[in-house]
Amino acid sequence: MAQPCVLVAEDEWIIAADLCATVAEAGFHVEGPHRDISSAMLAFQKHKPDVAILDVRLDDGTVFALARKLADEDVPIIFHSGYSSEAEVAELFPGATTLRKPCPPAKMIAAVNGMLGSA
Incomplete structure (x- = not known):
């Protein structure tokens, strides 16, 4: 059985490195990190991930257009942000985390596992 694929879009280098390492150490295939929206969109168009972890703000904009495309394809989404309003995300993407x-790494992996379990 193939490892579940987790798409990671994060533009802060140290956070991206830590996040990808955490996801890989938990046994998932990591697609990324993608530091801009166009790179993440291209990766998604080439291969549909099982889960996506998205920083809300990339390229001085939001990832909502990418998130909409992922949601339309039933890809579970975890928004990971220090600046975003949880209410805004919940309103736009009610099934997202x-x-x-x-x-904390354990909380992130629990969220990925939870999203895989609900997919």
């Missing part, structure tokens, strides 16, 4: 930065 929102985790505030910094997020």
Whole structure:
């Protein structure tokens, strides 16, 4: 059985490195980190991930257009942000999970496993 694929879009280098390491150490295939929306969108178009972890703000904008495309394809989304309003994300993407930065590794992996279980 193939490892579940987790798409990671995060533009802060140290957070991206830690997040990808955490996800990989938990046994998932990591697609990323993608530091801009176009790179993440291209990766998604090439291969549909099982779960996506998205920083809400990339490229001085939001990832909501990418998130909408992922949601349309039934890809579970975990928003990971230090700046975003949880209410805004919940209103736009009611099935998504929102985790505030910094997020402990165990909490992130629990969220990924939870999203995989509900997919």
